[in-house]
Amino acid sequence: MRLYESNEIQSNPAIDARKADTSLSKLDRSLRVVTYTDSTGIGGAEISLGHLIAHASDNIDLTVVGVSQQVVDIIAAGRPQVVRIVLPPTGLHL
Numbered sequence: 567m568r569l570y571e572s573n574e575i576q577s578n579p580a581i582d583a584r585k586a587d588t589s590l591s592k593l594d595r596s597l598r599v600v601t602y603t604d605s606t607g608i609g610g611a612e613i614s615l616g617h618l619i620a621h622a623s624d625n626i627d628l629t630v631v632g633v634s635q636q637v638v639d640i641i642a643a644g645r646p647q648v649v650r651i652v653l654p655p656t657g658l659h660l
Contacts, residue, residue: 598627603641606634606655612641620644 601619605612619628619641628648632638633655642648 596625596627598629600629600631601641603630603632603637604655605632605637608637608640612637616641616644619648 599622601615603612603615619630620643622628622645628645629651630638630642630648631651631653632641633653635652638650638652642650
């Protein structure tokens with residue numbers, strides 16, 4: 567295996583561009599997390615997801631997506647500001 571000197575390594579333009587882009591503020595780079603459940607009832611997974619939603623950092627923008635209004639509401643109950651989206655249980659047909 568050959569070791570390379572630092573002056574021999576070519577730069578990667580994509581990485582260089584990311585390093586150079588300091589114009590975005592922390593607000594522009596906030597973490598956004600979307601959760602999804604296709605459950606129509608409440609079980610262990612939905613209860614656990616509800617705990618994760620309720621106790622996640624306030625710096626994370628959360629969205630709960632599901633096919634049951636009741637399940638989405640129960641998962642999001644511990645964090646009222648969560649965006650809630652209910653999809654049709656049959657899926658979206660485009």
